[in-house]
Amino acid sequence: MLDFGDLTVFAKVVETESFTRAGHHLGMPKSSVSRRITRLEQHLNTQLLRRNTRAVTVTEDGALFFQYCLRSIGVLKDGERALQSQQRYPQGxxxxxxxxxxxxxxxxxxxxxxxxxxxxxxxxxxxxxxxxxxxxxxxxxxxxxxxxxxxxxxxxxxxxxxxxxxxxxxxxxxxxxxxxxxxxxxxxxxxxxxxxxxxxxxxxxxxxxxxxxxxxxxxxxxxxxxxxxxxxxxxxxxxxxxxxxxxxxxxxxxxxxxxxxxxxxxxxxxxxxxxxxxxxxxxxxxxxxxxxxxxxxxxxx
CATH class of the missing domain: 3.40.190.290 (D-Maltodextrin-Binding Protein; domain 2)
Structure with missing residues (x-):
């Protein structure tokens, strides 16, 4: 089963084009970011990112998966906002x-x-x-x-x-x-x-x-x-x-x-x-x- 935390890390790496900058935004070390990306690629059985000494770029499969990640993250954030709204005013x-x-x-x-x-x-x-x-x-x-x-x-x-x-x-x-x-x-x-x-x-x-x-x-x-x-x-x-x-x-x-x-x-x-x-x-x-x-x-x- 996919780990939502891995999806969040992957999306942040794509957005920042850097393991280091993604880790800074998420409050985790670069090694943890790298470990999560590797775990996600192994789970999906495909390469999502190309790494080299100068930059991190997204592969074709990675770009496709990134779009689905954004949708999933958006849905979950909508759910979070809905629950927060219910905390303020009863509904349901x-x-x-x-x-x-x-x-x-x-x-x-x-x-x-x-x-x-x-x-x-x-x-x-x-x-x-x-x-x-x-x-x-x-x-x-x-x-x-x-x-x-x-x-x-x-x-x-x-x-x-x-x-x-x-x-x-x-x-x-x-x-x-x-x-x-x-x-x-x-x-x-x-x-x-x-x-x-x-x-x-x-x-x-x-x-x-x-x-x-x-x-x-x-x-x-x-x-x-x-x-x-x-x-x-x-x-x-x-x-x-x-x-x-x-x-x-x-x-x-x-x-x-x-x-x-x-x-x-x-x-x-x-x-x-x-x-x-x-x-x-x-x-x-x-x-x-x-x-x-x-x-x-x-x-x-």
């Missing part, structure tokens, strides 16, 4: 994996805002709960809901949201609501996560803590579907408070056991080696950190 494609539930209710509007800020960026998204696996198949970053499983990847915490207990107003009118954690298992409860196991809430109020274990009447791993099931009156659910803000204001949902929270959800951006993360990806991560810091009080549509 970002492949993102989004989790079920948050893609529409929270992250979708934020990504639209990001694209408006950076018109040279293209976003390709996939909704999946297998984000870490997809990172190994060409995606740049995965948005994950914690806690995270251990992996050799890097995670940046984007933000978090407090959860509370909520139910539909009409359900509360028909069935009443629990006043203490002891009464909760007597009501229909909705679960988030694995659908084939018992569910567990850890409730907190100040220094008080209570654990509630239950078999869910309805369970899903999709946060948006859990909200819809709660709105439909299927039972009481633990939901991020920001997700219910508009429903509370418009009377569709009500808070159950006010003052108690039912946990905390953390959001992470997971990616590979931070030393090689493109500027466009780092810009997206920084944007989401800032936007989620403000956006968890945002009203979902």
């Amino acid at each position: 494609i970002i492949r993102v994996v989004l989790p079920h539930g948050l893609s529409q209710s929270l992250l979708g509007p934020m990504l639209a805002e990001f694209l408006a800020l950076y018109p040279e960026v293209r976003l390709l998204t996939m909704v999946s709960d297998e984000g870490i696996a997809l990172l190994r198949n060409g995606f740049d970053v995965a948005i994950e809901v914690g806690p995270l499983a251990s992996s050799d990847l890097v995670a940046t915490r984007l933000g978090g949201a407090e959860c509370g207990l909520f139910c539909a107003h009409d359900l509360a009118e028909r069935m009443g609501t629990p006043q203490t954690q002891v009464e909760l298992p007597r009501f229909d409860l909705l679960g988030l996560g694995a659908v084939d196991r018992r569910h567990r809430w850890t409730l907190q109020r100040g220094d008080e803590e209570a654990v509630v274990e239950f078999a869910a009447r309805f369970a899903t791993n999709d946060l948006a579907m859990l909200r819809q099931a709660t709105l439909a009156g299927l039972g009481i659910a633990s939901l991020p408070a920001f997700l219910c803000k508009r429903d509370l204001a418009e009377g569709r949902l009500m808070e159950v056991m006010p003052g108690w929270n039912s946990g905390w959800i953390d959001y992470f951006a997971v990616f590979s080696d931070p030393k090689t993360v493109p500027v466009r990806v780092r810009t997206l991560i920084d944007f989401l950190v800032e936007r989620l810091r403000r956006g968890l009080s945002w009203d979902p549509g």
